[in-house]
Each structure stands twice: as structure tokens, then as C-alpha cells.
Amino acid sequence: MTEPLSVLIVEDEPLIAMMLEDFVDALGHRVAGSADTVTAALDHVGKTPFDVAILDVHLRGGEPSWAVADALSDRGIAFVIATGGMIDPPPARHAEAPTLPKPFTMDRVESALQAVRT
Secondary structure: OOOOOEEEEEOOOHHHHHHHHHHHHHOOOEEEEEEOOHHHHHHHHHHOOOOEEEEEOEEHHHEEOHHHHHHHHHOOOEEEEEEOOOOOOOOHHHOOOOEEEOOOOHHHHHHHHHHHHO
């Protein structure tokens, strides 16, 4: 069996964030933290050790989370782009990041987390 991952969840909808936390736990991983804004997520990136982030593309008020993706990439931390259907493609720097489409299911979360391991 592979080692459990510690996962940062960046999601602005509280019920969706809680569901993701439940899925992460049920899959045998650990939730390292949760953030609902770019500022809070960047604070976690700078202070909280974790293996991977699940990163919602659009946060409160339509705030894009690409600054968080940049910070994660700069630190060599893997992330999954969570989206309900991006209208614009991700910046070229993040075009190859695994995606987690909504609606989230346990199987989709598991597949996305496996994708960052390879």
C-alpha cells in the first residue's frame, strides 16, 4: 500500500469543502487544512506542510486561484485543479495539472489523487 497523502483543500463552498474532507479521510489520506480564499490558501502554502492540494479554480466572488497554483508550483507541491467547468483554459504553466471535475465523487477524488502520485 502507498503512503497516505496530506491534502490541502482550497474550496469556497463550505458543504463541498466538507464533502472533500470526508472523501480524503475515507480514502485513507489526511486533511492538512482547508482554505476558502486565495489569501488563506497562500498562508497555508507558506506555513503548513502538505503533499498535495485540491484547488478550486474560482473562489469567492469569482476570484481566480492561479496565484495559489503558481505558489504551489514554485514549491514543487502537486495540485489538482477542481472545477465545475472552466470557461477559459488554465494558464500554460498549469495546463498539464490533473483536473477533478464537479460533481465530485469518491472515485473521481481517488483518481485525481492517484494522478499526482505519478
